[in-house]
Amino acid sequence: MLKIENIKKTFNKGEVTEKEVIKDLSMTIKDGDFITVIGGNGAGKSTLLNLIAGSLSLDSGKIILDDKDISALKEYERAAFISRVFQDPLSGTCPDLTLAENLSLAKRRGKRHTLKKGITRQEKAEYRELLASLGLDLEGRLDDKVGVLSGGKRQAFTVVMATLVTPKLLLLDEATAALDPKTSKVVLELIEKIVKHDHITTFMITHDMQDALDHGDRLIMMDEGDIILDIAKEEKAKMSINDLLIHFEKASGHRLKSDSLLLS
């Protein structure tokens, strides 16, 4: 269980460009929750995710994972239990290593990287089997460099890497936004499949309101650095995009700019 307690983050403190991005935000994420997060540009979605992952440091407040305060841990230390998929398909993989070598890195996420052989024959067989079971048509390409994969394949592969060792928390930052609609659907389905199968607690930021309604079992809407709506599964199931927009106006007191959320 992840508890976020009164966290705050301001960028460019003391300068003209000072911006309070996260304002005293608290929330609790239960084990197995699949949360979708929406909100306009600058609402603080990505900042919140970066604060949880540790790539940004908190100004104040606490982040507690399974009763352990992880606020002071560095990003690479938190990676032992938190894994991520970035928006840019190029960000999550190493292009100069082969698929098998990338998986080997992912398999040792949060563990010591020793001077032992990077991939054993047995591991390679496991990887081949895993990729075959996911139907991504990648099982024959274990010895190819990741750099030669297409963007969509690369992002799907990043999802596989991020979940190869089941994380306590999976953070998805607009993981499908850079992909074409068809590929985006494939990757989302892959995420859904793996998350359900391994019961991974997931935090998924999306620009797409329909995706936010279709996936996950809890929906959070952010505005100006805080959570303004928190919708549980049952209610979410009955909602349409229009309902979401009406809720947003009521909660935030202003209309959602048409360009700040992409409607599908």
Place this chain on the structure above:
Amino acid sequence: MEAILVSAIAQGLLWSILGMGIHVSYRILDISDLTAEGSFTLGAASFASLVVSGVPAALALVVAIAFGALSGLVTGLLHTKLSIPILLSSILSMTGLYSINLRIMGKANIPLSGETTLLTYIADALSLARDRDAAIILGIVAIVIIILFMVWLFNTEFGYTIVATGSNDKMIRANGVNSDVTKIAGLMIANALIALAGALVAQYNGYADVGMGIGAIVIGLASVIIGEVIFKRKTLLLSLLGIVCGSIIYRLLVALVINTDFISANDIRLFTAIAVAIAIFIANKDIFKRKVHKDA
């Protein structure tokens, strides 16, 4: 002509180790580490000082390598812990090393004539008349050992993290690796190799000189890039073999150029700089083509 060829091979083999060090920082870590200019001399200076004070050559070589690694450590710490950009960090190391090298040597030049070095040892043991022949054997032994080491290292769990740090720092941290550590480790390996090259070249030249590192980066880059023009960058093994060929070709070019009437030995660094600029231009065009193909 044969003499030119043999001497180019001998020098090319020894200098190729510098290229391998540059390959680790410039290609694998993808950073421009200028420490090389100082660490190359550091290797020569520490080796020569130890040998003239009676330390066995093999032990002196080990110390030279360790000092090189240490210089990489300093650059790495400046870069990661003090957040100084790598270019400046390495310039600071390089500048500091100039004084350190003078301290180690006590003077600007230490002749090795009459001392027992690895080169003279090999020449005596195999009763070779010329240093060049011994240098070729020494070079080949060193290169084989280094290639075996590198191919082994970069196929370990830890080796993967160094490669990944160079190509995607964000990804490697998201996978739980402290990329400060991998950067420092890479810089240590690079400069250990460069110092080793310095110590070997000092034996071939017959002296260590405080100015011998000037231009080391460009010379190392020349062999890396000529190697890439020949072999592309398919695997680490091919890259390393390419560097050896590139280094020999570079030495041949230098020898041919010096033998012309209008270019003197003093012009060599200008010649090298121009040659590297042209080679990088050609290589970039090639890389550009591949990228376009990849995206299509």
